[in-house]
Amino acid sequence: MYELLYALLLTILIEFIVIWPFLRKKEKITLILLYIVLINCFTLPLATYGYNYILPNLVLIEFLIIIIESLLIKLLFKIKYQWALLISTEANLVTVAVGFVI
């Protein structure tokens, strides 16, 4: 359980560091952090469940997460979908890369 919580906190931190530069002129820092927390609290447990119990395929799970997070980023930050997809892709690729390194 603590490992899952650690993974969530680390993912939130990494995604915040990646996403904040994109959106700092558009949104307050506290709102950016809040939205990233909400997005990750929604996606990370489901992704972990999917990977552990349904489909242990990291590439497919990450692809689904990128799509879902891009939609949530678009809605919450009110930006174009292409822009949201780019941000989501970059944030998740960095998270996966850090995960591999750790």
Added chain:
Amino acid sequence: MKGSLLPVCLMLICLSVVPTVYADVIDPDEKEVQTSYQIINLDSYPDYVFLLYGYPFYHDIVVLNSSQFSFYKFSTLSVYAVEKSNFNEDELRQLNETQLQDYFANSTKVIRSDLELEGSYGTVNVANPLSEVLIELEITSLNHTHLEIKKKRIIYTYEGGGVKSADYQDQNTTPQPGPVPSGTDMIWYFGLPLIALAAILIVLLRRRSK
């Protein structure tokens, strides 16, 4: 010179013809699953000593306690019981391999079980998050001549902290984990996303109402 090259040539020919020996090598796409055992009611038999012995380490014994134990992946070991009054560990450790084999095969002091334990659960694809397997054993019968141990439950541990267990229905069939995680994991996997989704919807609805 020609004579000295002949053995080398013969060796190269042999190596090119003989199929590759895999032995201890795991396929690059596979990973070994760490396997442990635990006798859950060992403490209920304080008058006995439980020993682990078998292939290929016929020269060595392991004295078991109630903790988890694991052993070399290619081993096949059995659990034996000896009454404490008949057991002298130092004496046993002084026996050579042949004497030990004879002791476990023929000694009237040794109580044998039919159960054989494999050192490894096997390999799984590297993408499989399964990381550890623990098989719980239970002593169901023990008297001066007979020891019966059964596999009771298997506990699968996954990368990321997921744990699932399944009871043995048939001793020869390893039960596979069910699709649903147990206990507090459910709160993590579904409770947190539900709360987050509700918060996201509130944010969006409040924004729309403004």
